[in-house]
Amino acid sequence: MTMWTVAVIISLWWNLAQKHQETMKIAFTEAKAFHEKDLLYRRWASVKGGIYVPSSPKTPASPHLPFWWKRNGAPASSGPHVTLVSPASMMRQVNELAVDAGYPQERVTSLRPLSPTNIPDAWEKKALKAFEQGKTEFSGIETKVGQAYLRVMHPIVTEASCLGCHEEKGFQVGEVRGGVSVAVPMTPLWQVARSLSAGLWWGHGLVWLLGLGGIIFGFKRLGVAHDRIVTLMFTDPLTGIPNRRIFLESLEVAISFAQRHKTPLSIIMADLDNFKSVNDTFGHDTGDRVLQAFAILLVENSRQEDLVARFGGEEFILMLPGTGDREAVALGERIKQRWEETTFAEFSARVTSSFGVSAYQPGDTVSSLIDRADLALYEAKRLGKNQVVMMEDKAEQLEAETQKLEHFLKVLAR
Numbered sequence: 059m060t061m062w063t064v065a066v067i068i069s070l071w072w073n074l075a076q077k078h079q080e081t082m083k084i085a086f087t088e089a090k091a092f093h094e095k096d097l098l099y100r101r102w103a104s105v106k107g108g109i110y111v112p113s114s115p116k117t118p119a120s121p122h123l124p125f126w127w128k129r130n131g132a133p134a135s136s137g138p139h140v141t142l143v144s145p146a147s148m149m150r151q152v153n154e155l156a157v158d159a160g161y162p163q164e165r166v167t168s169l170r171p172l173s174p175t176n177i178p179d180a181w182e183k184k185a186l187k188a189f190e191q192g193k194t195e196f197s198g199i200e201t202k203v204g205q206a207y208l209r210v211m212h213p214i215v216t217e218a219s220c221l222g223c224h225e226e227k228g229f230q231v232g233e234v235r236g237g238v239s240v241a242v243p244m245t246p247l248w249q250v251a252r253s254l255s256a257g258l259w260w261g262h263g264l265v266w267l268l269g270l271g272g273i274i275f276g277f278k279r280l281g282v283a284h285d286r287i288v289t290l291m292f293t294d295p296l297t298g299i300p301n302r303r304i305f306l307e308s309l310e311v312a313i314s315f316a317q318r319h320k321t322p323l324s325i326i327m328a329d330l331d332n333f334k335s336v337n338d339t340f341g342h343d344t345g346d347r348v349l350q351a352f353a354i355l356l357v358e359n360s361r362q363e364d365l366v367a368r369f370g371g372e373e374f375i376l377m378l379p380g381t382g383d384r385e386a387v388a389l390g391e392r393i394k395q396r397w398e399e400t401t402f403a404e405f406s407a408r409v410t411s412s413f414g415v416s417a418y419q420p421g422d423t424v425s426s427l428i429d430r431a432d433l434a435l436y437e438a439k440r441l442g443k444n445q446v447v448m449m450e451d452k453a454e455q456l457e458a459e460t461q462k463l464e465h466f467l468k469v470l471a472r
Contacts, residue, residue, distance in 0.1 A: 415448035
C-alpha cells in the first residue's frame with residue numbers, strides 16, 4: 059500500500075514537472091517569436107532609413123534628426139507636420155500598444171543609451187554585462203507590480219544600417235550595442251497550466267483510490283485464501299473438526315504443561331464399531347453422514363478447553379486437559395450411551411462405539427500416551443466392542459500388547 063502511494067506521488071510529481079516545463083517552453087517560444095518579429099521590423103525600418111509620420115505630442119520631432127540628415131541627407135519635402143521616426147522609436151510605440159493589450163512587452167536597453175527611456179534596470183544590466191562576456195541569451199522569472207513575467211533578453215549587434223543613429227555613441231559594426239528584452243506575462247499561461255494540473259491531481263487521486271481498492275480487495279482475497287489453506291492444513295474436510303496433525307501438536311503442548319504444573323491430562327480414542335459394513339451396505343454417503351453425526355456428538359459432550367479431532371478413518375480422539383482417568387472414563391461412558399440412542403433415517407441398525415482411555419503418567423510422550431489409548435481401544439474391541447476401557451497398570455498394558463501382536467500374526471498367517 060505504501061509502495062503504491064509512493065508510486066502515485068512520484069507519477070504525479072513527474073507529470074506536474076513535465077507540465078511546468080511545457081508551460082515554460084511555451085513562454086520561451088512566445089518570447090522568441092516576439093523577439094524575432096521585433097528584429098525583423100527593426101531591420102526593415104533601418105534598411106528603409108526610418109519612417110516619416112505626422113508630428114504629435116506622442117511623436118515629437120526626433121532629437122537625432124540633424125545627425126540622421128547630416129549622414130543621409132534631409133528629405134526634400136519633410137514639411138513641418140511630419141517627423142522621422144527611428145526604428146527604436148517605432149518599436150517602442152508598438153510595444154506601448156502591446157502593454158495596453160496585455161501582450162508580451164519588449165524593451166531595448168543599452169549601457170550607452172541614446173534615450174533616457176532605454177536606461178537598463180538592474181536585471182537588464184546583468185544581462186548586458188553577460189552579453190559583453192559572450193553570452194547570447196539571458197532569462198529569468200521576475201515579478202513586477204504583482205504580475206509574474208518570463209524575461210528573456212538577447213543582444214543587439216550593430217549593423218551598418220544602425221550607424222545612422224548610433225555612430226555618435228562610438229558603436230562600430232559587429233559590436234554589441236545593447237539588448238532586446240521580452241517580458242511574457244505568465245499569469246494566463248499558469249492559469250491554463252493550473253486547470254490542466256487540476257486534472258492531473260484528480261486523475262491521480264482517482265487512480266490511487268482505484269489502486270488502493272484493488273490492493274485492499276487483493277489483500278482480503280489473499281487473507282481468505284490463507285485462511286482456507288490453514289483450514290485445509292489443520293481441519294478435517296468431512297467433519298469440520300481438527301485433524302490428526304493439529305491434535306498431535308496440541309497434545310505435545312498439553313503434556314509439557316502437565317509436566318510443569320503437575321496437572322492431570324487424559325485422552326480418549328474412539329472408534330465406530332463395524333463401520334465398514336455401513337459403508338458396504340448403505341454407501342459412502344451414508345457412512346459420511348454417520349461420521350459427521352459422531353463428530354458433532356463428541357464436540358457437544360466436550361468442554362471448550364477440550365480438543366476433539368478426527369484421527370483417521372472412523373477413529374476419533376479427545377484431549378482432556380485437567381481431567382483425571384476416572385473422569386475420562388465417565389465421559390467415555392456418557393458419549394457411548396448417547397451414541398447408542400442416536401438413530402438414522404437411512405437404516406435402523408445400531409452403530410455402536412468403543413473407547414480407549416489413557417491418562418498422563420510422568421515421563422509420558424505423545425507417542426506413549428496415544429499408544430496406551432490405542433491398546434485400550436483394541437482391548438475394548440477384543441472384549442466385545444461397545445465398551446470403554448482404560449489401561450490402569452503396566453501388566454494390563456503388556457498383556458494387551460501381547461494379545462494385539464498375536465491377533466496381527468494370525469491375520470498375517472491367513
